[in-house]
Amino acid sequence: xxxxxxxxxxxxxxxxxxxxxxxxxxxxxxxxxxxxxxxxxxxxxxxxxxxxxxxxxxxxxxxxxxxxxxxxxxxxxxxxxxxxxxxxxxxxxxxxxxxxxxxxxxxxxxxxxxxxxxxxxxxxxxxxxxxxxxxxxxxxxxxxxxxxxxxxxxxxxxxxxxxxxxxxxxxxxxxxxxxxxxxxxxxxxxxxxxxxxxxxxxxxxxxxx
Amino acid sequence: xxxxxxxxxxxxxxxxxxxxxxxxxxxxxxxxxxxxxxxxxxxxxxxxxxxxxxxxxxxxxxxxxxxxxxxxxxxxxxxxxxxxxxxxxxxxxxxxxxxxxxxxxxxxxxxxxxxxxxxxxxxxxxxxxxxxxxxxxxxxxxxxxxxxxxxxxxxxxxxxxxxxxxxxxxxxxxxxxxxxxxxxxxxxxxxxxxxxxxxxxxxxxxxxxxxxxxxxxxxxxxxxxxxxxxxxxxxxxxxxxxxxxxxxxxxxxxxxxxxxxxxxxxxxxxxxxxxxxxxxxxxxxxxxxxxxxxxxxxxxxxxxxxxxxxxxxxxxxxxxxxxxxxxxxxxxxxxxxxxxxxxxxxxxxxxxxxxxxxxxxxxxxxxxxxxxxxxxxxxxxxxxxxxxxxxxxxxxxxxxxxxxxxxxxxxxxxxxxxxxxxxxxxxxxxxxxxxxxxxxxxxxxxxxxxxxxxxxxxxxxxxxxxxxxxxxxxxxxxxxxxxxxxxxxxxxxxxxxxxxxxxxxxxxxxxxxxxxxxxxxxxxxxxxxxxxxxxxxxxxxxxxxxxxxxxxxxxxxxxxxxxxxxxxxxxxxxxxxx
Numbered sequence: 001x002x003x004x005x006x007x008x009x010x011x012x013x014x015x016x017x018x019x020x021x022x023x024x025x026x027x028x029x030x031x032x033x034x035x036x037x038x039x040x041x042x043x044x045x046x047x048x049x050x051x052x053x054x055x056x057x058x059x060x061x062x063x064x065x066x067x068x069x070x071x072x073x074x075x076x077x078x079x080x081x082x083x084x085x086x087x088x089x090x091x092x093x094x095x096x097x098x099x100x101x102x103x104x105x106x107x108x109x110x111x112x113x114x115x116x117x118x119x120x121x122x123x124x125x126x127x128x129x130x131x132x133x134x135x136x137x138x139x140x141x142x143x144x145x146x147x148x149x150x151x152x153x154x155x156x157x158x159x160x161x162x163x164x165x166x167x168x169x170x171x172x173x174x175x176x177x178x179x180x181x182x183x184x185x186x187x188x189x190x191x192x193x194x195x196x197x198x199x200x201x202x203x204x205x206x207x208x209x
Numbered sequence: 210x211x212x213x214x215x216x217x218x219x220x221x222x223x224x225x226x227x228x229x230x231x232x233x234x235x236x237x238x239x240x241x242x243x244x245x246x247x248x249x250x251x252x253x254x255x256x257x258x259x260x261x262x263x264x265x266x267x268x269x270x271x272x273x274x275x276x277x278x279x280x281x282x283x284x285x286x287x288x289x290x291x292x293x294x295x296x297x298x299x300x301x302x303x304x305x306x307x308x309x310x311x312x313x314x315x316x317x318x319x320x321x322x323x324x325x326x327x328x329x330x331x332x333x334x335x336x337x338x339x340x341x342x343x344x345x346x347x348x349x350x351x352x353x354x355x356x357x358x359x360x361x362x363x364x365x366x367x368x369x370x371x372x373x374x375x376x377x378x379x380x381x382x383x384x385x386x387x388x389x390x391x392x393x394x395x396x397x398x399x400x401x402x403x404x405x406x407x408x409x410x411x412x413x414x415x416x417x418x419x420x421x422x423x424x425x426x427x428x429x430x431x432x433x434x435x436x437x438x439x440x441x442x443x444x445x446x447x448x449x450x451x452x453x454x455x456x457x458x459x460x461x462x463x464x465x466x467x468x469x470x471x472x473x474x475x476x477x478x479x480x481x482x483x484x485x486x487x488x489x490x491x492x493x494x495x496x497x498x499x500x501x502x503x504x505x506x507x508x509x510x511x512x513x514x515x516x517x518x519x520x521x522x523x524x525x526x527x528x529x530x531x532x533x534x535x536x537x538x539x540x541x542x543x544x545x546x547x548x549x550x551x552x553x554x555x556x557x558x559x560x561x562x563x564x565x566x567x568x569x570x571x572x573x574x575x576x577x578x579x580x581x582x583x584x585x586x587x588x589x590x591x592x593x594x595x596x597x598x599x600x601x602x603x604x605x606x607x608x609x610x611x612x613x614x615x616x617x618x619x620x621x622x623x624x625x626x627x628x629x630x631x632x633x634x635x636x637x638x639x640x641x642x643x644x645x646x647x648x649x650x651x652x653x654x655x656x657x658x659x660x661x662x663x664x665x666x667x668x669x670x671x672x673x674x675x676x677x678x679x680x681x682x683x684x685x686x687x688x689x690x691x692x693x694x695x696x697x698x699x700x701x702x703x704x705x706x707x708x709x710x711x712x713x714x715x716x717x718x719x720x721x722x723x724x725x726x727x728x729x730x731x732x733x734x735x736x737x738x739x740x741x742x743x744x745x746x747x748x749x750x751x752x753x754x755x756x757x758x759x760x761x762x763x764x765x766x767x768x769x770x771x772x773x774x775x776x777x778x779x780x781x782x783x784x785x786x787x
Contacts, residue, residue: 175269194384
């Protein structure tokens, strides 16, 4: 296989897939292709595809919970000069999926959201989403810094840690987030080693392995 | 009338091979290319990296963003399997632990492995400390096969002339990444040798091989390769063997046992189809097991007959015993020097660019044998878990204005920290020699069967002081390298309460030794050609025959031994000995 063909092989267009299918002889098997409800996805087991579809068809968070998640996610990752906000990158939708995928997030997330609303209600007599930005930030400030948070805010700290991790996971794994962080790989290329200006910057010109 | 029946095929193959991983694949390749009519049974489903690899997918193409919910090494990892398989349990005994990773697919675990390809050395085959039994073969016996595997499959590296880390026939290696240059400098200050990695990735074309293309540096070998640029048994051995017209592969064929004749010779294999649960029996002149060290031991122990009351090839009683994985422990952190680093593509290859072969003299140490070190870090593709440590790390070093700030945060300043810390990560992991012990074993659990009715394995495995002291040494070494390179450690400092971070047995997925070879039929199951002492037309080509693994990852040795066994089979057939 030459380089042009190999580049073709990693493309996933209908045309190249057909070429590849023809190019690769399938070994004989005694097993007849099973008839299945969902179409077989290349490289995934049937049960994985079915599980994904089932999870996507379910709803975990209520509208109110989703609204709270959206506000919090945008506090954690707001729009700035480089990229959009968490909700621009559909982070709340990702969080909705991931708590169904990893049920261990469900109680801490649901309970944490409730904890936040109660805190907010006790202080400002309204749920978190209805509080002013200033009021919201006053609570977030008490749970966003684990080392200096008061002991009575620990439950909030645990919740915010989780929320912050899920928001970062959800944001930096989107096209917007990958561009923001500056990951420029995942393309066919050559690896000539560390660029000269970078070697020089770190005084590594003479380090050889 | 009962529906139960066993479908018996009248075809008699030259050989049946059970399993399509490194060993089974190599045996099939050699035999099929020599004109033998071979049947391969694979317990999992069909997998061709060209079609099925998740290579080049972006994190957003996975709803869980590459997380390991359904696949332990992530959504894009080329493994249909994991530590637990639905309906296929295993058990442990006496409160000991063992983790067993199985991939149910063509090519088995070679589709997702790290491609780190190290030869065992002269001392690994013939240990000089007397602690474990010597192999019945020497490095010189295996060297020609390592050489042939190098040429056939392709491996990069550099010739270093280290006695127990034998050089191979190497393609050009990838250059080190930036964090690896820091590692090199720091490790040398800590007295640890660092050399170029050795990986089964084609960095150059292989003359005459039109099916495979050289690496294009996406760093995703774990997802398997659509251009066959790295070694998977599926792409490099089984599919080419099928193309000779001499190999038939049956997938979803879960083997129950090897069937023997009245005279005790193997005559075939019985299996159940995993999808429709139909029972089959197939016949051949010889049977080759390559189902993995533990799965092959399970098949042998389940193959009881009046001729082989203790299980097949088990007159010695050693089948299942001397099970050993590699040891493993690790440390991770970040390099503050790399904060706000320049962005460029440093994906490189998916195997290691650098590593540290064992460098010390045991006479000065409180534990036997040794370990090598694998290193990681750099500007990797984001996936689930990205940035998880940033809200801790941002409280560990001064900000751009030289001021310490409170760990945690949110908003514009946190968003800036994610950028600032990206690509600063650095980590290292040891992979060491665990001693092969009779008392670490797998056996048939008399009480438990899997969903096919096949009795399952029960494990008994305990680390001893040799392994624990080795892990302690790893921790001390890693912390000293981290210190010398001015890195900040973020992983937990492991002490005696956790055996110094020593991973549970099985976790490194290098398990070997359950069907050991040897010259003495009373102490070994196989002769030095991996042929059963008690059953001349039965061979084992996975990591079962290993007497004692060095600190070298097992795959290259499995390939070399399987090739040697297949050539021995051809030679014996010519002499009409089998």
